[in-house]
Amino acid sequence: MNKTIERLAPYIFGLIALGGWQGLVWALGVPPYVLPGPIAIAQAYLDGHAVLNQALLSTLSVTFVALGAATVLGVALAVAMAASPLFRAAIQPWAVILQVTPIVAIAPFIIIWVNQPFLALVVCAVIVAFFPILSNTAAGLASTPPELRDLFRLNGATRWQTLTLLSLPAALPSFLTGLRISGTLALVGAVVAEFVAGSGGFASGLAYRIIEASYRLEIPRMFAALVLLGLSGIVIYAALGWLETALLRRRDGA
Amino acid sequence: MFSLRSVAKTYPNATVALEGITADIAPGEFVALLGPSGCGKSTLLRLLAGLEAPSAGEIEWEHRPGPGDIGFVFQDATLLPWASAEENVYLPLRLRGVERAAAAPRVAAALSQVGLGEFAKAKPRGLSGGMKMRVSIARALVSDPMLLLMDEPFAALDEFTRHKLQDDLHALWRRSGKTVVFVTHSIYEAAYLANRILVLSPRPGRIAADLRPSIPEGTHRRTSAAYTDLVAEITGTFQRVMPGHE
Ligand SMILES: Nc1ncnc2c1ncn2[C@@H]1O[C@H](COP(=O)(O)OP(=O)(O)O)[C@@H](O)[C@H]1O
Ligand SMILES: [Mg+2]
Numbered sequence: 478m479n480k481t482i483e484r485l486a487p488y489i490f491g492l493i494a495l496g497g498w499q500g501l502v503w504a505l506g507v508p509p510y511v512l513p514g515p516i517a518i519a520q521a522y523l524d525g526h527a528v529l530n531q532a533l534l535s536t537l538s539v540t541f542v543a544l545g546a547a548t549v550l551g552v553a554l555a556v557a558m559a560a561s562p563l564f565r566a567a568i569q570p571w572a573v574i575l576q577v578t579p580i581v582a583i584a585p586f587i588i589i590w591v592n593q594p595f596l597a598l599v600v601c602a603v604i605v606a607f608f609p610i611l612s613n614t615a616a617g618l619a620s621t622p623p624e625l626r627d628l629f630r631l632n633g634a635t636r637w638q639t640l641t642l643l644s645l646p647a648a649l650p651s652f653l654t655g656l657r658i659s660g661t662l663a664l665v666g667a668v669v670a671e672f673v674a675g676s677g678g679f680a681s682g683l684a685y686r687i688i689e690a691s692y693r694l695e696i697p698r699m700f701a702a703l704v705l706l707g708l709s710g711i712v713i714y715a716a717l718g719w720l721e722t723a724l725l726r727r728r729d730g731a
Numbered sequence: 732m733f734s735l736r737s738v739a740k741t742y743p744n745a746t747v748a749l750e751g752i753t754a755d756i757a758p759g760e761f762v763a764l765l766g767p768s769g770c771g772k773s774t775l776l777r778l779l780a781g782l783e784a785p786s787a788g789e790i791e792w793e794h795r796p797g798p799g800d801i802g803f804v805f806q807d808a809t810l811l812p813w814a815s816a817e818e819n820v821y822l823p824l825r826l827r828g829v830e831r832a833a834a835a836p837r838v839a840a841a842l843s844q845v846g847l848g849e850f851a852k853a854k855p856r857g858l859s860g861g862m863k864m865r866v867s868i869a870r871a872l873v874s875d876p877m878l879l880l881m882d883e884p885f886a887a888l889d890e891f892t893r894h895k896l897q898d899d900l901h902a903l904w905r906r907s908g909k910t911v912v913f914v915t916h917s918i919y920e921a922a923y924l925a926n927r928i929l930v931l932s933p934r935p936g937r938i939a940a941d942l943r944p945s946i947p948e949g950t951h952r953r954t955s956a957a958y959t960d961l962v963a964e965i966t967g968t969f970q971r972v973m974p975g976h977e
Contacts, residue, residue, distance in 0.1 A: 633797075
């Protein structure tokens, strides 16, 4: 009983908040170009759903392609860093610098240098997204118990065997944690890149639709695009979280 | 089986772990390396396994061990948590390129040797501490090693489980005639299990006493006078070599 209420709590709270919001907008007669109510936002979505869904698809393709590339890049770098201390020493500070430099500052350069629009967005999103995968996978690779490494050595294991049968499986939980963080970051990166590129005029994603709607003072439509972005973020985070528990339970379950 | 000749180990950080260790170990002996924490027991075991090289002296082998000739059991079971009991036991053979099908009977035999024949498919998460240690022992036995090295394998177990595993290990050793080097800081455990006890002094570890007890076999080993006398004798040895004891 208590558990059910706890599970439903966020939805109930959301409904109450939406209701309150709509009520306030009605009661105070707030004009929609200042603050639209949920109903106006839903209406704006229904009116423009073809364009907005198209934009969502575009943003999500950038996000997922970037997440895939970030996974490959992050894992490959983590493995190389674990294999070679020299490589780690050479790469690590640069990875950190790339991580701490705000993507809004880097994005204009990338959009100039990479003249294929989709690719430029993907590159920006990868830069934002790859770091948690890299650092979590690296931490996971480093966390293999030394006794197990000894056991592999005693049995004459090759480096490849140690990597595939020990280090990588041992790093899977940390990798999945990194992947979940990176999933939402890829979306953030895609949106930021779209904002920067938007003024360059070749984007078609949700961020671009938000800018476009703001120029036209279509405030409800701005909100509708924003809601789609928020929902995408939640769904990505939840799906990767579900993947994490499902995979690990299946693998380590008794 | 092997001889230690003035073996010493100084770690790169200048810690002198072992000094002047000299002993001859015969095939089939159950050797307990007994000493306080930090006296270099694990270091000596790692030297025997070839995981570290001595900084002085040498280890002479009758037959130099290759991969699979040494079974190592660590203090923690250190199983792969994602692999079933039989996958864990198969691991050493797999690393040496033995096909799964060819290994299956040996894996099954090793598991039933430690009494876990029915738990082949269980994942470590579903096993108790004692059962995990049994899997770990099966993993060390599966390559039929000539030498079994064990580093305080039962130290983390509760008393009842520990007694049971000690009994089973003792029986296994009597049955198989394997050479075992067993590290422990428990006088009782060394006295109960071994027919050769090397008492190490505090760091740097040296051999303070070399005992060859023989407690009669039988169900009352743990309560026999020979056993309690041996415990008293080892305790006396420690009082002589430990600083701060009079
Ligand atoms: N890799 C290492 N580097 C430096 N010192 C070490 C290392 N391994 C062990 N030691 C030190 O050597 C001494 C003996 O350690 P160890 O063989 O683990 O003792 P024991 O197993 O008897 O408790 C300890 O003082 C320990 O801190
Ligand atoms: Mg030790």
